[in-house]
Amino acid sequence: DAGVTQSPTHLIKTRGQQVTLRCSPISGHKSVSWYQQVLGQGPQFIFQYYEKEERGRGNFPDRFSARQFPNYSSELNVNALLLGDSALYLCASSLGESRWRETQYFGPGTRLLVL
Amino acid sequence: AQRVTQPEKLLSVFKGAPVELKCNYSYSGSPELFWYVQYSRQRLQLLLRHISRESIKGFTADLNKGETSFHLKKPFAQEEDSAMYYCALSPTGGGNKLTFGTGTQLKVEL
Numbered sequence: 001d002a003g004v005t006q007s008p009t010h011l012i013k014t015r016g017q018q019v020t021l022r023c024s025p026i027s028g029h030k031s032v033s034w035y036q037q038v039l040g041q042g043p044q045f046i047f048q049y050y051e052k053e054e055r056g057r058g059n060f061p062d063r064f065s066a067r068q069f070p071n072y073s074s075e076l077n078v079n080a081l082l083l084g085d086s087a088l089y090l091c092a093s094s095l096g097e098s099r100w101r102e103t104q105y106f107g108p109g110t111r112l113l114v115l
Numbered sequence: 116a117q118r119v120t121q122p123e124k125l126l127s128v129f130k131g132a133p134v135e136l137k138c139n140y141s142y143s144g145s146p147e148l149f150w151y152v153q154y155s156r157q158r159l160q161l162l163l164r165h166i167s168r169e170s171i172k173g174f175t176a177d178l179n180k181g182e183t184s185f186h187l188k189k190p191f192a193q194e195e196d197s198a199m200y201y202c203a204l205s206p207t208g209g210g211n212k213l214t215f216g217t218g219t220q221l222k223v224e225l
Contacts, residue, residue, distance in 0.1 A: 003158075004158075031211055033211050033212070033213075035213075040217070041217055041218075042119075042201050042203075042215030042216050042217050042218050043159070043201075043213070043215045044215070045212045045213060045214065048211050048212060055211075056211070056212045058212070090159065092211070094211055102211060103161055103164070104161070104211055104213065105160075105161075106158050106159040106160065107158060108158045109158070
C-alpha cells in the first residue's frame with residue numbers, strides 16, 4: 001500500500017482564484033482529515049470526514065470546504081484565495097469511527113503558493 | 116479551547132546524551148496526547164501515544180496531569196533521531212481532531 005496519497009504535490013495560484021486539493025486514503029480507511037501547516041507552525045485542523053459526512057470543522061472561514069466521495073477519497077476546496085492561504089495542506093486518514101481517536105496516517109502534503 | 120506548547124524551536128544534543136523534548140498542554144477534560152515525528156523528506160508519522168504506554172525507538176513519554184505535561188524522553192540520543200517532533204492533543208470526544216504544537220527540531224551532533 002502506498003499510504004495516503006495527495007495531488008498535486010505543488011501548486012501556484014494567484015489571489016482570488018480557487019483551488020481543489022485531492023486525497024486518497026489508505027485502503028480500508030473511512031475517515032479523512034485535512035490540516036493546514038503554515039511555515040514554522042504545527043499543522044492546524046481544518047475538517048474531518050467520516051463515511052462522507054462532516055464530523056469536525058476547525059476555525060477556518062467558509063471559503064474552505066471539503067467533501068468525501070463513496071470511495072472515501074476527499075477533496076478540499078478553497079475559494080477566493082488570499083496570500084495567507086499559502087501553506088502545506090496535509091491529508092490524514094484513519095480506520096474508523098471518529099469518536100475513538102484513531103491513529104492518523106498522514107500524506108506527503110500539497111504545497112500551495114498564492115501570489 | 117485546547118492548546119499545546121512546545122517551548123523549544125531547536126534542541127541540539129550530542130550523540131549518546133539524554134534527550135528531553137518538552138510539551139505542555141492546556142485542556143480542561145481528559146485529552147489523549149501524541150508525539151508525531153517528521154524525518155527529513157518524509158511524511159509526518161506517529162511516534163507514540165500516551166494511552167499505549169509504549170517505548171518506540173527508545174523514546175518514552177509520560178502524561179503528567181498535575182503539570183499538564185507530556186515530555187518526550189530518550190536516555191541516549193542517536194544520530195538518526197534528528198528530526199522535527201510535534202506534540203499533539205486530541206480532546207475528549209474530539210474524534211480525529213488533533214491540536215499540534217509548533218514543533219521542536221532535534222539535532223543530534225556527533
